[in-house]
Amino acid sequence: MKINKNYLNLKPSYLFKTIGERCADYKAKNPDADIISMGIGDVTLPLCRTAADAMVAAAKEMGNIDTFHGYPSSYGEDFLLSAISAHYKNHIGIDVKTSDIVVTCGAKEDVANILDIFDEDNTVLIPDPVYPVYLDTNIMAGRKIKFISANEENKNLPMPGENDAADIIYICSPNNPTGAAYTRSQLKTWVDFATENNAVILYDAAYEMFITDPDCPRSIFEIDGAEKCAIEFCSFSKTAGFTGVRCGYTVVPSELTFDGVSLLDLWKRRQSTKSNGVSYVVQRAAAAAFSEQGYAEICSNIDYYRKNTANMMATFDELGLTYYGGCNSPYIWLKCPKGMKSWDFFDVMLERCNVIGTPGSGFGEMGEGFFRLSGFGDNDRCSAALERIKKVIPTL
Ligand code: MLT
Numbered sequence: 001m002k003i004n005k006n007y008l009n010l011k012p013s014y015l016f017k018t019i020g021e022r023c024a025d026y027k028a029k030n031p032d033a034d035i036i037s038m039g040i041g042d043v044t045l046p047l048c049r050t051a052a053d054a055m056v057a058a059a060k061e062m063g064n065i066d067t068f069h070g071y072p073s074s075y076g077e078d079f080l081l082s083a084i085s086a087h088y089k090n091h092i093g094i095d096v097k098t099s100d101i102v103v104t105c106g107a108k109e110d111v112a113n114i115l116d117i118f119d120e121d122n123t124v125l126i127p128d129p130v131y132p133v134y135l136d137t138n139i140m141a142g143r144k145i146k147f148i149s150a151n152e153e154n155k156n157l158p159m160p161g162e163n164d165a166a167d168i169i170y171i172c173s174p175n176n177p178t179g180a181a182y183t184r185s186q187l188k189t190w191v192d193f194a195t196e197n198n199a200v201i202l203y204d205a206a207y208e209m210f211i212t213d214p215d216c217p218r219s220i221f222e223i224d225g226a227e228k229c230a231i232e233f234c235s236f237s238k239t240a241g242f243t244g245v246r247c248g249y250t251v252v253p254s255e256l257t258f259d260g261v262s263l264l265d266l267w268k269r270r271q272s273t274k275s276n277g278v279s280y281v282v283q284r285a286a287a288a289a290f291s292e293q294g295y296a297e298i299c300s301n302i303d304y305y306r307k308n309t310a311n312m313m314a315t316f317d318e319l320g321l322t323y324y325g326g327c328n329s330p331y332i333w334l335k336c337p338k339g340m341k342s343w344d345f346f347d348v349m350l351e352r353c354n355v356i357g358t359p360g361s362g363f364g365e366m367g368e369g370f371f372r373l374s375g376f377g378d379n380d381r382c383s384a385a386l387e388r389i390k391k392v393i394p395t396l
Contacts, residue, residue, distance in 0.1 A: 006140050006142040007140060009139050011136075014132065014136070015358070015362040015363070016039070016040045016358075019039050019040070019346075019356065019358060019359075019362075020040075022346075023035065023039075023350065023356055026350055026351070033354045034354055035354045035355070036354060036355050036356070036377070036381050036382075036384060036388075037356045037374075037377065038355060038356060038357050038374050038377055038382070038385060039356040039357055039358050039374060040358070040374065041238065041330060041331065041374045041376050042374075042376060043237070043238070043241040043243050043301075043305075043376050044378050045241055045305075046241065047240070047241050047242070047285065048289060048294055048297035048301060049297060050288045050289065050291060050293045050294035050297055051240060051286070051289040051294055051297075051298075054284045054285050054287070054288030054294075055245075055282070055285035055288075058280055058281040058284035059281050061280075062281060069280040071276050072276065072277035072278060072279065072280055074268070074271050074272040074276065074277045075102045075103065075272075076101060076102060076103025076249065076278065076283065077103070077283050077287075078098070079283070079284075079287050080103055080283045080284075080286055080287045081099075081101050081103065082098055083286070083290040083291070084096070084098075084103075084234075084249055085098045085101065086290065087295075088219065091218075091295070092208075092219050092222065093222070094221050096219075096221065096251055097254070099254065100251055100252060100254055101251055102249060102250045102252065102267060102271055103248075103277070103278050103283065103286075104248045104249060104271070105246045105247065105248065105275075105278055106237060106242075107204065107206045107233045107234060107235035107237070107248040108133055108235075109248070110233050110248055111131075111137070111170075111202060111204060111233055112133055113270070114202065114231065114233075115138065115141055116270050117266040118168060118200075120142055120143055121143075121144075122144075122166075122167035122168050123144045123145075123146060123165075123166045123167050123168070124138050124143050124144070124146070124166055124168040124169075124170065125147075125148055125164055125166035125168070125169045126138070126145055126146070126148070126170050127147070127148050127149075127150050127158055127170065127171070127172070127364075128147040128148065128149055128150065128363075128364035128366040128367070129150060129177055129178065129363030129364035129365075130150075130170065130172060130175075130176070130363055130364055131176045131177070131204065131363070132362065132363060134170045134172075134202075143168075146163075146164065147364070148161075148164055149366050150175070150178055150180070150366060151366055152324075152335075155324070156175060156179075156180035156324055156325075156333065157175075157180050157181075157182055157186060159186060159189055159190075160189065160190060164193075165199075166197070166199055167197075167198075167200070168199065168200055169193075169194055169199050169200070169201045170201075170202050170204070171187075171190060171202070171203050171204070171220070172204040172206075173187070173203070173204075173205070173216070173217075174207040174208070174210055174211060174216075174325075174328045174331075175325075175329070176204075176206070176207065176329075177331055177333060177360065177363045177367065177370075177372040178324055178331070178333040179325015179327075179328070179332060179333050180325060181211055181213065181216040181328040181329065182216060182217070183213075183215045183216055184217055184222070184223065187217055187222075187223045187226075188223050188224070188225075191220070191225045191226050192225070194229040195228065195229050199229065200230070200231065200256070200258070200263070201220065201230040201231070202231055202233065203226075203230050203231065203232045204233045205219060205220070205232050206234060206235045206237065206238055206239075206248075207238055207329055207330065208234065209238065209298070209299075209302050210238075210302060210305075210306075210329050210330055211328045212327065212328055213327065213328055219232060219251075221251065227253040227256065228253070228255050228256060229256070230253075230256070231252050231256070231263065232250065232251040233248065233250055234248060234250075234251070235247075235248040235249075236286050238330065238376075239298060239302075240286070240289035240290075240301075241298070242282075242285075242286070245282055245285065246278075246282065247278055247282050247283070250267065252264040252267050304379065305375045305376055306330075306375070307379050307382075308330075308376075308377055308379060308382040309325075309326040309327075309329070309330060309331075309332060309375040310326075311379075311382055311383060311386060312332045312373060312375065312382070312386065313326045313332065315386040315389065315390060316332070316334065318390075319389075319390065319393050319394070321334060321335065321393070322334075322335040323335065326375070330375040330376055331372055331373065331374060331375065333370055333371075333372055334357075334370065334371045334372070334373060335370055336360075336370060336371050337393055337396055338396050339369065340369070340396070341361070341369060342361040342362070342367065342368055342369060342370060343359045343361065345359070345371050346358075346371065348392065348396065349371070349389070352388075352392045353385065353388040353389055353392050355388060355389065357371045357373045357374075358371070358373075359371060359372075360372060
């Protein structure tokens with residue numbers, strides 16, 4: 001037996017696990033510390049009432065012989081596929097066929113699992129900094145990886161250059177971690193670039209609900225030609241607070257073919273072999289979140305989180321700190337004061353403010369010197385964290 005040696009090329013621990021361990025150590029030594037987490041982008045509000053009620057009703061159906069359901073469809077139940085298609089139509093203004101949607105356990109799983117359908121010889125292009133799953137899963141598969149830098153000069157929105165040709169291109173917009181969102185014309189440039197280079201774009205739209213700028217698309221499929229070069233990944237996690245429930249979806253247009261082979265067919269073949277789908281109870285809750293009433297409730301939850309980012313931006317303006325994101329995103333990408341390194345600033349925040357954030361360097365080399373703060377917390381706890389930060393920053 002031989003192990004997959006590519007795993008030995010990974011950092012020993014996944015970013016958010018490392019942070020969790022550092023905090024647990026601190027807490028063990030300082031049991032009275034009142035730690036406020038603004039680290040991992042985990043939601044704090046409960047499921048919206050309409051989704052929670054639908055989940056209870058579905059659970060009751062499962063406990064009754066007349067309404068019990070066995071294995072779900074590997075691709076998603078019709079009622080949820082229709083709700084997702086209606087979401088695209090009613091809130092984003094585009095047509096997405098139900099047959100092009102595959103319901104899954106979440107976008108994190110999907111961006112990892114989709115790699116099964118691509119040859120390992122493909123070269124991938126990954127922005128730096130970025131959500132660590134893109135990089136780690138390609139290291140696991142031993143693929144050749146090229147990076148494209150997101151930095152202050154390009155406002156964290158890198159555009160393709162002549163050295164950036166690759167077979168698989170990752171785009172995350174609004175971006176995790178920088179919070180930057182591509183405009184329509186910038187995305188068109190990426191779509192044209194992918195088309196010219198016979199590449200596929202893996203488009204992570206997990207944070208689409210946070211976009212307020214009408215010039216920034218909520219879906220790659222708002223861009224002409226994207227249906228021939230892109231796959232979109234979405235999630236109910238950040239949209240509807242499903243981080244602990246798990247449900248997401250991919251859109252793979254039927255027009256998307258390479259060498260005459262449909263990627264949708266390959267993706268469905270993969271899913272039907274390796275997955276028995278998402279539980280009926282969860283799918284009912286997800287569909288309810290996209291009902292008219294559910295959508296109003298999830299929008300109100302997103303507005304609640306926006307208060308945190310607005311509060312952070314006002315505080316950092318007052319302190320004269322440089323930051324990015326926050327407007328179309330739940331994340332603030334803060335430049336560490338006094339040229340501090342990301343993990344040094346993490347220690348200051350933990351030890352002197354009892355506030356947890358995510359060191360930018362954990363998202364890639366270009367993230368060094370930055371610190372990500374999540375807006376998914378409780379409003380009062382966020383205000384309390386900012387009061388502590390206000391006292392400590394001037395002393396650095
Ligand atoms: C993050 O904090 O980057 C995300 O919550 C992690 C995830 O979605 O897996």
